[in-house]
Amino acid sequence: MPSAATATAPALSVRNLTTTFSTPAGRVAAVDSVSFDVMPGEVLGLVGESGSGKSVTLRSIMRLVHAPGEVTGSAHWQGRDLLTLNERDLRKVRGGEIAMIFQEPMTALNPVLPVGLQIEENLHAHTTLDRAGRDRRARELMDLVGIPEAGRRLHDYPHQFSGGMRQRAMIAISLASNPRLLLADEPTTALDVTIQDQILKLILELKRELGMSVVFVTHDLGVVAATCDRLAVMYAGRIVETGPVSTVFAEPRHAYTRGLLGSVPQSGAERTMLLSIEGTPPSLAAIPPGCAFNPRCSFATDICRTERPALLEIAPTHLVACHHHDRVAAAGSPVAEVAAP
Amino acid sequence: MNTDVLISAEAVTKEFRLPHSFGRRLAGQPPLAVHALNGVSFELHRGETLGIVGESGCGKSTLARCLVRLLDCDDGKVMFEGKDIATLAGADRRAFNRRVQMIFQDPYSSLNPRMTVRQVLAEALSVHRMRPRVEIPHRIAELLDLVRLPADAADRYPHEFSGGQRQRIGIARALAVEPEVLVADELVSALDVSVQAQVVNLLLQLQEQLQLTVVFVAHDLRLVRHISHRVAVMYLGRIVEIGPTEQLFSAPRHPYTRALLDAAPELNPGHRSTRVAARGELPSPIHLPKGCAFNTRCPFAFDRCFVERPELTDRGSLHEAACHLTEFGIPSAVPLAEDAPAP
Numbered sequence: 001m002p003s004a005a006t007a008t009a010p011a012l013s014v015r016n017l018t019t020t021f022s023t024p025a026g027r028v029a030a031v032d033s034v035s036f037d038v039m040p041g042e043v044l045g046l047v048g049e050s051g052s053g054k055s056v057t058l059r060s061i062m063r064l065v066h067a068p069g070e071v072t073g074s075a076h077w078q079g080r081d082l083l084t085l086n087e088r089d090l091r092k093v094r095g096g097e098i099a100m101i102f103q104e105p106m107t108a109l110n111p112v113l114p115v116g117l118q119i120e121e122n123l124h125a126h127t128t129l130d131r132a133g134r135d136r137r138a139r140e141l142m143d144l145v146g147i148p149e150a151g152r153r154l155h156d157y158p159h160q161f162s163g164g165m166r167q168r169a170m171i172a173i174s175l176a177s178n179p180r181l182l183l184a185d186e187p188t189t190a191l192d193v194t195i196q197d198q199i200l201k202l203i204l205e206l207k208r209e210l211g212m213s214v215v216f217v218t219h220d221l222g223v224v225a226a227t228c229d230r231l232a233v234m235y236a237g238r239i240v241e242t243g244p245v246s247t248v249f250a251e252p253r254h255a256y257t258r259g260l261l262g263s264v265p266q267s268g269a270e271r272t273m274l275l276s277i278e279g280t281p282p283s284l285a286a287i288p289p290g291c292a293f294n295p296r297c298s299f300a301t302d303i304c305r306t307e308r309p310a311l312l313e314i315a316p317t318h319l320v321a322c323h324h325h326d327r328v329a330a331a332g333s334p335v336a337e338v339a340a341p
Numbered sequence: 342m343n344t345d346v347l348i349s350a351e352a353v354t355k356e357f358r359l360p361h362s363f364g365r366r367l368a369g370q371p372p373l374a375v376h377a378l379n380g381v382s383f384e385l386h387r388g389e390t391l392g393i394v395g396e397s398g399c400g401k402s403t404l405a406r407c408l409v410r411l412l413d414c415d416d417g418k419v420m421f422e423g424k425d426i427a428t429l430a431g432a433d434r435r436a437f438n439r440r441v442q443m444i445f446q447d448p449y450s451s452l453n454p455r456m457t458v459r460q461v462l463a464e465a466l467s468v469h470r471m472r473p474r475v476e477i478p479h480r481i482a483e484l485l486d487l488v489r490l491p492a493d494a495a496d497r498y499p500h501e502f503s504g505g506q507r508q509r510i511g512i513a514r515a516l517a518v519e520p521e522v523l524v525a526d527e528l529v530s531a532l533d534v535s536v537q538a539q540v541v542n543l544l545l546q547l548q549e550q551l552q553l554t555v556v557f558v559a560h561d562l563r564l565v566r567h568i569s570h571r572v573a574v575m576y577l578g579r580i581v582e583i584g585p586t587e588q589l590f591s592a593p594r595h596p597y598t599r600a601l602l603d604a605a606p607e608l609n610p611g612h613r614s615t616r617v618a619a620r621g622e623l624p625s626p627i628h629l630p631k632g633c634a635f636n637t638r639c640p641f642a643f644d645r646c647f648v649e650r651p652e653l654t655d656r657g658s659l660h661e662a663a664c665h666l667t668e669f670g671i672p673s674a675v676p677l678a679e680d681a682p683a684p
Contacts, residue, residue: 049533162622192396193562194619197604201617219534222563222606226613245610263538264608265567270586271545274567276538280503335608 010037011213012061012181017073019053019060028284030056032237033073035311038181043207043214045228045245047221047260049281053237054217058183062100063090077181096126099174103186105166109158115169116142116154119176126177141172145202164195168202175206182207182214188223200227221264225249230317233257236282236292239311243318249335253314253325255297262334275334291323299324299331347522347554348385348408348441352417353378355403359627375626377403379578380417382653385522390548390555392569392586394562394601398623400578402446405526405558409443439469442515446527448507452499458485458510459495465517484513488543505536509543516547524556529564541568562605566590571659574598577626577634580653584660594662594670597635633665641666 019031031053038044046054060071061082075082077093085093102108110118119138123129129137142150145168158166167187174182184203188196204227207214216228224231224245232242233256241254252258262275279296282288288295294304303323311321322328361372377400385391395401406412408419410426418425421437429437445451452461462481466472472480481495488509499507508528515523528544529537541564548555559565565572566586573583574597582595593599603618621638624630630637636646645665653661662669 049535164622192623193560194396194600194604195622197606197618198620200606201615205615220606221534222608225608225610226606249608249610259535261608263534265541265563266608267566267590270567271570273542273545274538276542277535278539280505280536281533 008040011040011042011077012038012215013074013076014057014061015074015076017057017060017071017075019056019065019069019071021070022068023285025285029237030069030284031060034234034237034239036232036239036242038213038215040180040213041207041211042230043204043216043228045224045231046215046217046234047219047224047231048234049219051236051281051284052234054234055185057234058100058185058215058217062094062098062183064100092126095122095174096177097179098181098183099177099179100183100185101167101170101174101187103189105163105170105190106158108170109166109173111158114155114157115161115172118169119154119173122173122176137176138172141175142169144175144206145169145172146198147172163191164199167191167195167199171199171202171206175210178210180212182212183217184214185217186219187216189218189220196223203227221249221260233260236287237284238292238321239319240293240322241320242311243315243320247315247318250333251329252333253318253320253329254293254322255299255324255328256293258328258331258334259296266335291321299327345387346384347387347422349383349420350404350408350417351382351420353381353404353407353414353419354416355400355407355412355414373627376578376629377626378407378414379629381575381578381580382417383573383580383583385554385556387521387554388552389570390557390568392565392572393556393558393575394560394565394572395575396560396601396623398577398626399575400626401558401560401575402526403578404575405443405524405556408556409441409524410437411443435469439518440520441522441524442518442520443524443526444508444511444515444528447531448504448511449499449531451511452507452514454499457496457498458490458513461510461514462495462517465514469518471518480517484517487516487547488513503536504532505539508532508540512540512543512547516551520553522554522556524558526558527560528557530559530561537564544568562601574601577624577629579634579663581635581664582660582662583653584656584662585658588658588660592670592672594656594660595635595664596639596641596666596669598662599670600638633663641669 015035017031017034018029020027020029034057046057048054059065061075065071071083116138119141120134123134123137138154139150142153147153147165147168161169188199191199218224228245231245231248232239235256241248241257248257252261259275259277265274277296282292290306291304291309294300309321309323311319313319314325355378356374356376359373365372381404393401393404407414413427418427426437459481462484463477466477466480482492485492485494490506490509529540532540557565557568569586572586572589573580576597582589582598593602600619619638624637632648633646633651636642651663651665653663656662
């Protein structure tokens with residue numbers, strides 16, 4: 001829970017992050033003026049559907065967006081702006097203080113290098129250990145993430161690992177540098193539910209042990225409920241609602257958040273209609289004027305079609321960008337079990 | 342509950358041979374094979390939705406394909422209204438193909454990109470001679486309305502639609518021939534959450550409206566629970582538990598079902614546990630473990646599980662499970678030592 005975090009300074013502070021790409025249809029903003037903080041030791045969930053800009057947000061912070069993509073805004077990490085940092089310092093931070101794990105471990109790992117060597121590479125780049133020390137540490141890390149027979153498997157190649165084991169190997173690589181912040185981009189989406197459970201619990205356990213902060217990108221609100229302290233919901237490149245997980249689940253104040261929560265089937269309501277959201281997310285090249293969600297929103301009125309709502313603090317730590325957040329709140333939460341906190 | 346059996350699977354077995362490697366050839370050994378289905382039996386009742394759930398590699402998609410005879414089973418048989426579907430030929434086979442329809446997982450590869458929606462639907466209608474030619478345009482409009490696509494969708498190509506809309510086209514194509522059984526293989530898993538809900542709602546409505554029998558194959562427990570009357574849980578090519586949805590989810594009688602349920606993230610941030618639901622991973626379907634296939638991961642496994650394979654046995658009120666621990670999961674039973682919550 002984020003209780004202790006309120007008084008301290010944020011570990012990562014992102015302000016007005018905007019990422020645009022040029023396309024034949026003109027410049028489109030994949031991420032549009034996104035601002036958020038990550039507190040030390042906190043797990044922040046970044047939630048949204050495909051195309052909402054959640055992965056691009058992570059990549060922009062890590063400076064992994066290349067031309068023709070353009071990133072503006074700031075991302076302050078320990079007093080320095082990651083977006084203006086010079087290449088040399090950036091290399092120290094990237095993969096060092098801040099590590100990232102990706103959705104598809106098969107494409108993120110190097111297929112022609114043994115896994116042990118890939119862990120060692122990171123140790124070589126970010127620690128002062130000698131060769132024997134690196135070897136020992138690589139074995140420890142494999143153990144730490146729960147890869148059996150670590151000593152033997154150091155010499156295995158990624159294709160000899162199963163999906164869950166590859167994801168563990170990637171986590172081992174990212175932990176090699178003792179990061180302070182872990183950016184996880186849908187790390188369990190490609191995995192089976194029992195393996196997902198193992199990986200989520202591994203990340204949480206490591207977070208507790210090593211005192212990292214985690215930014216967790218996912219489209220699964222169940223995963224958010226199981227792992228995150230706070231969440232930020234993204235739609236069409238913007239954050240539409242952010243707050244503590246229990247508060248947002250109990251009282252969603254944006255119609256999109258409410259619709260997302262209602263779209264997840266829950267126990268006790270079998271074979272009933274789900275509270276679905278009509279239509280589909282807009283194309284980034286044709287974002288509707290006013291509130292981007294207005295064509296799909298059952299609460300929309302004239303103001304929603306003309307004026308874009310700002311992200312406002314409606315309660316301490318609970319921010320929402322909706323003209324009618326009172327009406328949405330009055331409609332109640334579709335999550336039955338937490339409706340009455 | 343209606344117990345009129347429409348389709349029954351009897352000890353269905355399916356394996357896929359791997360290439361015969363040189364080494365094995367020299368040693369005079371037979372080629373290795375992936376054992377996708379190892380004796381699956383169940384009955385599908387008219388008008389019900391049967392959910393089939395399991396992790397990747399458990400054989401659920403192979404089973405779906407065997408049910409509609411896209412694959413022929415190696416051993417055992419699938420009976421449709423008392424007839425073995427492998428023996429159907431000619432007009433009977435065509436009638437079976439019409440009455441049992443499949444909808445596929447990937448809406449991007451299951452529609453011909455060079456055919457408009459009208460051509461896709463007209464083909465289905467004319468192949469099975471569902472309507473005289475003059476009535477086809479009217480029927481196409483009806484079908485599009487049924488799956489809530491705009492009328493002007495008929496003259497567009499699949500690439501012009503979003504994933505959710507394509508899945509609706511797939512449903513319309515299946516419904517064009519007025520089937521009695523729909524086999525839906527991971528119908529919504531490629532879709533975004535909000536769009537998933539739309540398609541699930543549509544399926545529920547259509548089933549009521551058209552009195553369809555549905556086999557809903559999926560890996561998402563929450564979805565399967567939401568849609569199904571009965572659920573079958575598969576593990577390594579076998580059904581390990583089958584029963585009415587509520588019973589199976591509230592009191593699972595197989596340790597694997599319990600592990601699946603514990604692993605599925607619930608929407609309640611208050612329910613958090615740090616205990617891992619199931620250790621280890623799925624064993625290789627090439628070399629199946631002896632005895633119970635789940636014994637490598639089961640916290641309750643004892644000597645008998647490593648030698649003798651448990652069969653599906655009755656657990657009361659249409660509920661069956663394949664586990665030597667017949668008392669497992671009974672709320673009143675004395676909890677096993679390992680069952681106590683971790684400190």
